[in-house]
Amino acid sequence: MKDEFLNLIEQVFGKDGAIVKLGGRYSDQQLQYAQHVGQSLIENNKVAFLEAETGIGKSLGYFVPTLLYLYLQKRNGNNIKPIAISTFTRQLQKQIFLKDAPFAKQALNQIGLDTSEITIAYRMGRTSFFSKSRTQLACERILFENPERKNELNNFLRHAHISCDSGTGLISDWLNDYGSFPEGIKTTDICLLARQQVDNDAYLLHLQQAKNADCLITNHATLINFKKVGIEANSFSAIFFDEAHKIEGICQDHFNYHSSFKELIRSLISTYKILPSVKEIDSAIDLLSELQNSISSRHKRTKDNYITFANSPEDITHYFQIIDKSSKLLKKASNKIDKYLEQSELEAETANALTNFDYAARVLEFWKPKQPYPHIISAIHFSPVIRKMSLATINIFGSRLMAWMCNELSDKAIYTSATISDNKSTLSFKVIANTLGYKDEEIGQQCSLSPTRYGEMNFVLSQKKINSPIQTFDDEQTEFDPDWLNNVLGMIEAAYDEGGAVLCLTTSHHESKVISDHLSHLSSLISVHKRNTALNEYLTDFISGKVKILITSAGWEGLDVRQADGSQLIKHVVISRIPFSPPDDLLEYFYNEYVKFKMKDGKYQAQGISWLNQVNNVVPKLKQGLGRGVRGPNDKVKIWIADPRMPHSNSERANSTLMYAIPKRFLINYSKASIFGEQKTEVIMI
Template identity: 40%
Template sequence: MKTLLDYVNAAFGEDGAIVKLGGRYTSEQHEYALGIAESLVKPDKTLGLLQADTGIGKSLGYLIPSAIFIALNPDLNNKKIVISTFTRYLQKQIIDHDLPFIKQIMNEIGLNIDDMLIAYRMGRQSFFSLERVKDKCKGIIKSDPARKDELDDFINNVAESCHFGSGIWLDYIEEMGDLPAGIKVDDICLLNSQKSDNEAYDFHLDRVKSAAIIITNHHSCIMADRTGISDFDIHAMIFDEAHKLASICFDNFNHRNNLNEIKRLLNHVADHSQAKKLALECLNSIDELETKVKAHPRFNMIDYLTATNTPVIFSQCKVSVAAVQSELTKTLNAFKESMKDKTLTAKDAEFIDTTTQLIQRLSSWQKPNNEYTLSAIGVSPIRKQISVAYLNIYASKLFGAITKRLTDRIILTSATLANAKQGMSFGLTKSSLGLSDIESTVELIVSPKNYANMQFVLMTKACPPPIVDADENDITFNAEWLAKTALMIKKAKESGDNVLVLTTSHKESKILGEMFKDCQPLVHSEGTALKEYLQDFKRPNEILITCAGWEGLNLRKENGDQLIYHVVISRIPYNPPNPIIEFASKVMCDRNNQTKTELNNIQWILSMQDVVSKLKQGMGRGTRSPNDLVTIWIADSRMPHSRNERGNIILLNAVPKRFMDNYLNAEIFLEKKKELFFI
């Protein structure tokens, strides 16, 4: 009887089904698929870690073994394989493009999966609420009647999507460019306490019940209890684009709740007599909390109050926070009681959802989970607004705690997964995601040997760094760097081919665009979707300057030929200093007797791995097909020219290994060519 590995070989082998159906054989994709298969069949707890560069064909590499495994195990009793991605683009690629080809491959190897259902499962907040859309548009039209036709069209498009389309707001943004001005996702998404008014959402819930493979996103997995992922019996979870998991955890498990926002929230119960009385008591407790914070003698100079830097005042604040939580809970319960025989409006549901989440956060604030969690009272630097802040510098570790509760088999894959600081091992990834207690059953790094080609041009070390001065509100760029970067872009354009310029902000894009007097590049401006510029960029010898093209941009000419021949990276995409993290890290070190070295390691986990990942993703925008040849121009002189430089040497891990010789022999912009050196 054939095994899973036998069928994987039949699909990915040199004369396998993929080749017979017009695909190409690569030993690296074959090796990758076998690694996925091995992770799926392990009887005990499994952790698979697979890094695969662009060109491997990761999605087929995990989808085909997953489909084979399901087909060979009809006795799974509705156990599912969950495949999670960061981008909606990849989810749609899997369903719309990969799935039809996978069915052909399965038929070719003798397995029929026509009855096997592969379906989306997304959280409520990924979907439109038609009622909330109408309410929001009604309010805007009331203050600006001239926008009535525009917003009526928006309502009609949303209604069509909810009735006949996906009902997902991200798909609308992808197709139409953006939401109308003045409308945010939080204004129009479906809420947890709200009765669904989106047929597409209801249909997708019914469909996923019988699905064998579920396609979802990282946020839905991390918030599994809220999104319903935890309701499934899961055989394995595969996380593609896994390098994004840490930042998603950080965004979800670090929060600040502004006291003014809590006050505005309580206005909703003004017409409910019992709830209103309790809300007034809550408002009094909020006023007491504000008074205690403002009593600090250096109130106008502080950013945070904690048990470490202001123990007496912070202790008093804790009493007030506990009172706010208690009175919020009573207010919410009274409101629910008053509404139990009534139909909730969208605004009622919004109040219940927001207040429930707020109560949970205030509870966590009073009882931090571990030694890496910090409760603080925040004070905004300019307006001096007060907030209750919950900071967890190791929030990413919660990924492991959540995922291990959902499944015994966890598979992480990405083009940038191994640790740049530790010789391309996976140790830091396991540690930062809370997976150190699981032995890795599969660790694999694969890079295609014959997929595309990259040449490099690096900025001369004589060029100054890009930034002269920066604070939380503004950045001042170095004039000499701007001039030399513009010159580099013009030099790339002289080839007659299309040039993609990747920046780190809309402001930087705008300033660089203004450096061109003799030609007019396409400059992606703030508030406009990148999609709006792509058709014009397909004209010959165009320049597109954008901060939004680092990932997911896969552009070809209309006939399928290569479009992007030059990628200019304006500067290394370092994350701006995060005062919250810096403050929390310092407090943690003082509180836990950690050294400065340990503090620096925390900062590394939270920033540098992202920088290397983003650089590598940016370079990959020009190599989307086996025969592509792209020149990567890096305008930041901080990028190392050799392995002997100190400081930023880890950035070399962004360079695909197969192109390292090319990189070390790169042309140095504005200098004479150097002698060739090969490793």
């Protein structure tokens, strides 16, 4: 089968292959990539790492071999388990399902293979789907205050009902058609919740289709939560993880718990108001309120930001007894709620409260002063400025559980992205292999491919005399340096003056607002992505040309927009600042505690771990952001980087690793970058 399989890949991706005959372009790098994918599927190794920059045609490069593999297995009468394709963004899921999958089937048909028996389905989480009852409640709430909006809200409600009964049931369909929700409505107001009675027939149909599919298109969070969402162990013969560089962050969100006492108590109060018969919740509220007051009065004058077993063993042991008692009360409450759910249909408001209740219960359950492993630490945390008190349990190596999860779910895992190799001149995937728990696993196929010709990038960098972006930072607000801010504003205006759509990528909603507030003279031409709204809501006006400048912190990855006729839209990408994560004093503390346990010079080592994590996260994100402008082979984009920390050459020691974010084929152009505000070009590559 091996020779036939690889030969069929050649027939699809070769110079005179099916893709070319169907009007596509030949790419030697795409052929190489597809061959690596094919080898990964048929060899015995459990893990592979395949890097392919934008322009390779990565999604088609793994989807065609996937269909070929399934076809051959079915033809030969083998009982083959499904293959899963997992992505981070919904945009990529949609592209694969609606564009790549039909084209891949067409390509196989072109070489004489009948793919009609290969079934493809997607699997999304509940929050991607409408809840009819919650949508009804959201509309009624707004209508009570604004009766004049009756027609608008009835139209929205009618769409939701039709979609749930006979359409896809997906919330994103509304955004694709209309661009934004009615004012006052957010995704979190209208989606299906975990404990809610399902009132969306399309969601139930989607579950059935997913269960019977040969190829399942899903997302990382769904697979990481596979037990909770009802996916059985050993379900897949292989899983492709596209956008694999995002997995570490998702694991950290999934395996770590951090919540303030106020949030915990507020969640329990909202649940108790709805279910007053569950007295255990009330008892837990009393215990946690007393504990909050006790800790506050005893430690309010302390300079420490953390109380752990290491620095306050007696206190923390006493606090744990109360937390443990509260946790046991909530377990009893949860059992009562489960019995209640067996007999009653869950109202939308109750489902919302129970979602918060479940998280509060998990925070208490996992908080233990003495954890079984040194890399898992629990603490009571005080924020540095306003001293907000929280419970936190952090597994600093939580992403290493990924390998275990994949071994539970699948025979093999294939990780792919434009940015997953180590930031080194030689090919290596050691960092991501260790990060995801494959330190002792033999790695199979490995590659890093870059298109020789695909689009064009030119660069404008900042003068080194410009100050760094952040002036002050605390847990309430970030103050930006005026010198840097003027530099950003100047770049945006210069990009707009040159003509073409401008995408400005920021690192927070607050930063986006600060920048837009200083561009009030261009307000009619600017869309600013606001907090608690979907980026899709702003794209209709941007694509139509109604607005010329889109400012967002959510467009670094997955944003693939073109004009209505398919031609290039974004001509300028302004990077306001390097997307380093904000300082996380809690994580820094936990790194220190872990390293103290393992080594003598704890502080130095911990800072090294923290810096490596920052760099390993920021380079892929920056590279993805640069790629938003080149989405086609003939696209030309100008990249404006307003952050003076971006090196002018790789001879600069400080931040030189950031140079790995520049696609290899554009390094010569980067060496000729203009310096904003200067007349001459002076960037030297070594």
